[in-house]
Amino acid sequence: MGNPAVKPLIDLRSDTVTQPTEGMRAAIAAAVVGDEQKREDPTVTALQQRVAALLGHESALFVPTATMANQIALKLHGRPGDVLLAEETSHVIVYEYGGAAAHAGLITRGLPGFAGRIAPEQVRAASAPSTKVADQRATVLALENTHNNAGGRVWPLEELAAVLATAREHGLAVHLDGARLLNAAVAQELPPAEIGSRFDTVTLCLSKGLGCPLGALLAGSQELIERAWREKHLFGGAMRQAGIVAAAGVYALEHNVDRLAEDHARARAFAEGLVAAGVPVDLERVETNFVQLDVGSLGMSVPDALAALKAQGVGLSATIHAHLIRAVFHLHVGDEDVERAVEGAAAALVGATASARRA
Numbered sequence: 001m002g003n004p005a006v007k008p009l010i011d012l013r014s015d016t017v018t019q020p021t022e023g024m025r026a027a028i029a030a031a032v033v034g035d036e037q038k039r040e041d042p043t044v045t046a047l048q049q050r051v052a053a054l055l056g057h058e059s060a061l062f063v064p065t066a067t068m069a070n071q072i073a074l075k076l077h078g079r080p081g082d083v084l085l086a087e088e089t090s091h092v093i094v095y096e097y098g099g100a101a102a103h104a105g106l107i108t109r110g111l112p113g114f115a116g117r118i119a120p121e122q123v124r125a126a127s128a129p130s131t132k133v134a135d136q137r138a139t140v141l142a143l144e145n146t147h148n149n150a151g152g153r154v155w156p157l158e159e160l161a162a163v164l165a166t167a168r169e170h171g172l173a174v175h176l177d178g179a180r181l182l183n184a185a186v187a188q189e190l191p192p193a194e195i196g197s198r199f200d201t202v203t204l205c206l207s208k209g210l211g212c213p214l215g216a217l218l219a220g221s222q223e224l225i226e227r228a229w230r231e232k233h234l235f236g237g238a239m240r241q242a243g244i245v246a247a248a249g250v251y252a253l254e255h256n257v258d259r260l261a262e263d264h265a266r267a268r269a270f271a272e273g274l275v276a277a278g279v280p281v282d283l284e285r286v287e288t289n290f291v292q293l294d295v296g297s298l299g300m301s302v303p304d305a306l307a308a309l310k311a312q313g314v315g316l317s318a319t320i321h322a323h324l325i326r327a328v329f330h331l332h333v334g335d336e337d338v339e340r341a342v343e344g345a346a347a348a349l350v351g352a353t354a355s356a357r358r359a
Ligand SMILES: Cc1ncc(COP(=O)(O)O)c(C=O)c1O
Pocket: 064, 065, 066, 067, 068, 091, 144, 146, 147, 148, 177, 179, 180, 205, 207, 216
């Protein structure tokens, strides 16, 4: 018997916490499978073809994680000693264990960003050939959309086009870490290919807002994806009856894309509820399914804020930023959860600071 005093947690730590739904589990159970490594799994093939078309590319490759998709892409675009340019808080720099150096031998140069975005002038300046080491130059630019550490921020299409044009001028290959590309596309009401086709390669993750247990894809030209098959094998990522997992991806693309708009609307409702309750949130920054809260401005540390929230039955998580915590909305969060989460957060954060001030 559970303790009735303990409220069930509304888990807003990440959009990776979802469990496969009944419909998804049924699709998994019914999957027709084969040997993926031999390219004989019809469900994997169907998913790859579907994602290639969705992202505006000739071909796509199914891999276990978005990290692997990113790392394969970097290997395709650079040789050891080449320079990778990316916004300094992007996933490829912060969370991939230095894979760009370890796997591709790339030298990573992080550029300071605004809302996860960088400007054409930064790319231009960073692409200038080195005067000291003749053949050490930037060959690849990796962008992230939506941008995780910036709080699910979206690249406006014109800005994206300008940066990509500069990158092309300087002969850089361009990779998109589009783990949450579909969130961006839904938020901007654009076909995903409108964003994805501008890049040489695109990562799409299935295990975030799409609600799959695992899986990601790397999309690109026929030629690049042929090379990617080999790199995937080298990473130990060539699988067997992977259609069991790919079936979840096919299901998600049919059922869980348009509904991302609901996650975005709930994130906004949560943010607005917090503001109304006196918790500082910059509403301008809430563009998709993330809400970042500045607990430093409430005089709280991140661990204290997270503990107070947890005690109120609301799970949030730390970010890379010293004073910011985040709530991430996903398919297990309903409207009633938003209301409860606002109440819990207000009690934990405003209530806590108020009582701390009184003490
Ligand atoms: C922007 C971005 N790219 C890549 C990844 C890596 O995904 P995975 O955990 O599937 O490797 C994440 C995961 O959080 C992410 O947020």
